[in-house]
Amino acid sequence: MIYLYNYAGEPWKAQYHVREVLDKLYNYTPDGYCGDEDNGQTSAWYVFSALGFYPVTPGTDQYVFGSPLFEKVTLNFENGKKLIIEAPGNNHKNIYVQAISLNGNNLGRNYIRHGELQKGGKLVFRMGPEPEKTRGIEERSFPFSMSTSK
Numbered sequence: 001m002i003y004l005y006n007y008a009g010e011p012w013k014a015q016y017h018v019r020e021v022l023d024k025l026y027n028y029t030p031d032g033y034c035g036d037e038d039n040g041q042t043s044a045w046y047v048f049s050a051l052g053f054y055p056v057t058p059g060t061d062q063y064v065f066g067s068p069l070f071e072k073v074t075l076n077f078e079n080g081k082k083l084i085i086e087a088p089g090n091n092h093k094n095i096y097v098q099a100i101s102l103n104g105n106n107l108g109r110n111y112i113r114h115g116e117l118q119k120g121g122k123l124v125f126r127m128g129p130e131p132e133k134t135r136g137i138e139e140r141s142f143p144f145s146m147s148t149s150k
Contacts, residue, residue, distance in 0.1 A: 003056045003064045006110035007142050011065065012096055012131030018049050018066035019095040051075075051085060052125055053112060061114040062143045065136075067095050068125050081120030087127050094127040099135065101126075110136040111143040 002021065005014035048054040052068030068087045075083040100107045103121040112123070136142075 009137040011136040015067035062111040087125040098128040099126040109141040
């Protein structure tokens with residue numbers, strides 16, 4: 001539910017709540033998952049969210065942005081490509097996404113497509129301590145929704 005703020009033009013609220021859940025409801029103890037770990041869904045939510053995005057709507061190729069947990073992660077794909085995800089200066093204070101770029105190109109939308117990830121390259125989140133309330137607020141920035149499809 002947290003990621004739905006991206007569909008409503010308030011992505012900074014998703015960023016805040018994603019980080020709250022990652023920081024407060026998960027830990028390394030035997031009971032470190034919030035809720036029931038049915039079929040790996042709870043841990044899958046954590047892994048995707050820690051990377052900075054989550055596949056909210058099954059059947060689409062979109063991963064909706066949140067707030068990454070790490071400064072740098074490298075994904076190695078079966079096709080031999082690598083995706084480097086960077087969030088320089090990311091910490092417990094800088095939880096808000098100020099800008100996102102893919103291979104040097106600004107992404108003003110609130111999602112990334114599966115094919116874009118699979119091509120590899122560099123996905124960079126510029127982080128800050130205050131919400132960026134001008135990014136991702138226009139309807140064209142929103143992920144796919146059946147309720148808005150024509």
